[in-house]
Amino acid sequence: MRTFNILIVEDDINLNRGLVHVIKKQGYETSSAESGEQALQYIRDKSFDLIISDFKLPGIDGKQVLKAAKKYDSNIMFIMITAYGTVDxxxxxxxxxxxxxxxxxxxxxxxxxxxxxxxxxxALLIGNTRLKGQFKNKYTVENIIGASPSMAKLFKTIHHIKDSITTxxxxxxxxxxxxxxxRAIHYNGDRASKPYIPVNCAALNENLMTSELFGHVKGAYTGAVSDKQGVFEAADGGTLFLDEIGDIGSGLQQALLRAIETGEIQPVGSFKRKTVRARIIAATNRNLEDMVEKGDFREDLYYRLNVVTVNLPxxxxxxxxxxxxxxxxxxxxxAQNKKQIDKISSGALKMLENYHWPGNVRELENIIERAILFEEDSVLSVQSLPNILKKTVSQKPRRNINSLDHMSKNHIQEVLxxxxGNKTKASKILGIDRSTLYRIMKRFKI
Ligand SMILES: Nc1ncnc2c1ncn2[C@@H]1O[C@H](COP(=O)(O)OP(=O)(O)OP(=O)(O)O)[C@@H](O)[C@H]1O
Ligand SMILES: [Mg+2]
Known part of the structure; x- marks a missing residue:
């Protein structure tokens, strides 16, 4: 069961205890404050879905708690307790x-x-309609769906860091x-109107990537027929998203560290250094600590990048x-396929909720997309879901028992x-491209 986190603010101690008791019995997480001051402290320290507050409190009153809560996180829901006869x-x-x-x-x-x-x-509003109309761009927090406490924490983190230049x-x-x-961090922040430049660090070899990042001047090497601006410069004033940062080689790691530390870059073949002010967001699915330990990733760069970490569950x-x-x-x-499927059968939903999702949200997205093509009814049924889900339906998901690698290997083998053995089909189901599948197969010796 998903638990909501609720804060009760009530100075009448008996009523406070009564409300806490009722809320707890519903299975929700509960905190209780007996004054507005205490409530504000809680709001700063913890993440809440809902605050239920008395209006009349000694000192800071309910309305001030409401204002502070909404200012802090506009996602927090609020119920005001008022006295009889005070409709205003x-x-x-x-x-x-x-x-x-x-x-x-x-x-x-x-x-x-x-x-x-x-x-x-x-539950309906989170990541859904809340910010509609506020941002024209499609990459806003509204597109990130999730009502679990870890996702609520994520929304809060995005809110905190969106305007800062911190890596x-x-x-x-x-x-x-x-x-x-x-994208959500960039497009919700101050830099939204400035460029957002994503780069996949695993896509190119070290030399090409160096020139991709820092640019080059004409004649820097064979084939460099004109000056080329690098992405660091292109992202000036905006955000540079370095995806798969764990995959860059050691020479580039050093150059990257220098660029981040000094805020300056040097295009390949040029003696001149240029100042750039791009915010860096890096991402990886690799275990950087292990890589640092093994000497595959520079420790100084690791600390440089790891100023604020956002962990996606x-x-x-x-x-x-x-x-x-x-x-x-x-x-x-x-909607995309001009179909009118607007429900999911309870059997299908149960099957989805019982699966262990090694490919995470992408895998779920692909499965639903595919199921819609196959579904002939207006309700998405078990029949249109792939067999891989049916295997796990009767058993509990194998959470925390096997190592992640082990689970991924098994899963990929099952899909294959x-x-x-068709890798194109398998990579579609897994929601990864073929080259990634080959890489993983090589790593797991499949
Ligand atoms: N919380 C979410 N709400 C809605 N859609 C999501 C959510 N998380 C992921 N998705 C969707 O799942 C797909 C995969 O997400 P994304 O590309 O951001 O994953 P990733 O972590 O970058 O994966 P990789 O490590 O393979 O690059 C995308 O289509 C994205 O829109
Ligand atoms: Mg990605």
Missing amino acids: TAVSAMKEGAEDYIMKPFDMEEFKLVVKRTLEKK VLIRGETGTGKDLVA PLRERLDDVGLLAFHFLKKYS ETTG
């Missing part, structure tokens, strides 16, 4: 952004109902949304988000079996 207080709270209010005296059934209604709204390192397994998050650790994501992709791909 309730109205002004709603104007300030409270989702709902409840008037004293109330009974606990009524209270539970208001909480349930607000949390349902929260960010995004980590997570393949398909967890690193690319999506990098694998989907199997937030299986409660599977339904939400599945509906999101269902909507997207049924179902495709009769």
Whole structure:
């Protein structure tokens, strides 16, 4: 079960305890504050889905708590408790952004109902309509779907770091949304109107990558027929996204470190250094600590990049988000394919929620996209889901038992079996390109 995190702010100690008791019984995480000051402390330290606060508090009142909470994280839902006969207080709270209010005296059934209604709204709103219209670009937080606590924490982190120039390192397994998050940080921040330049560091050999990053002058090497600007310069004032940073060679690691440290670059074949002010976001699915240990990744560069780390949880650790994501992709791909599939059968949903998702969100997206093509009804059914999911339906996901590598290897082998060894088909199902599949197969000696 997914748990919401709720803060109760009420100075009447008996009522406070009563509310905490009711909320806990519903299976939600609960914190309780007896004053506005204490509430603000909590809001700063923890991540909440919902705050339920009395309006009348000694010192900082409920309205100030509401304002502070919404300023801190506009995703936090808020229910104001007001006294009988103070409708104007309730109205002004709603104007300030409270989702709902409840008037004293109330009974606990009524209270539970208001909480349930607000949390349902929260589940729908997260990553969905909240920011609609606010940003024209398609890469906003609204496209990142997730209601689990780890995702709520992620939204909060994005909010904190979006405007800063600090280097960010995004980590997570393949398909967890690193690319999506990098774009969200850029397009929600101050630099949104400046360039966002993504570079895949694994795509080119070291020489070509050096010139890609820093540019070159005419005649720098055979084939350099004119000056070429590097991506560092192209991203000036904006964001440079260095994807697969764990895959760059040692010479380039050193050059990159120097560029980040000095804010200057030197195009290949040029004596002149240029100042560049691009924000660096790097991403990797590799274990950089291991690589540092083995001497494959420079420790100084590792520390340079690792100023702020954003860890993306694998989907199997937030299986409660599977339904939400599945509906999101269902909507997207049924519209794209001009189909009217708007529901998922409970059997199919269960099957999706029981799977261990080694390819993470990308794998889920691909499975839904494919299922929509096969589905003839208006409800996505078990029949249109691939066999690979059916295998795991009766057993619990094999979480935390095997190492990740072991799980990935098994999974890839299973997929290859179902495709009769066809790598193109297998890479489609896995949601990776063929060259990545070859690389992984080589690594795992499949
Ligand atoms: N939380 C999410 N909400 C909605 N879509 C998501 C989410 N996470 C990932 N996706 C989608 O899943 C796909 C894979 O995500 P993305 O490319 O960002 O993964 P990645 O971590 O960069 O993977 P890789 O390491 O293989 O490059 C994309 O189509 C992305 O839009
Ligand atoms: Mg990526």
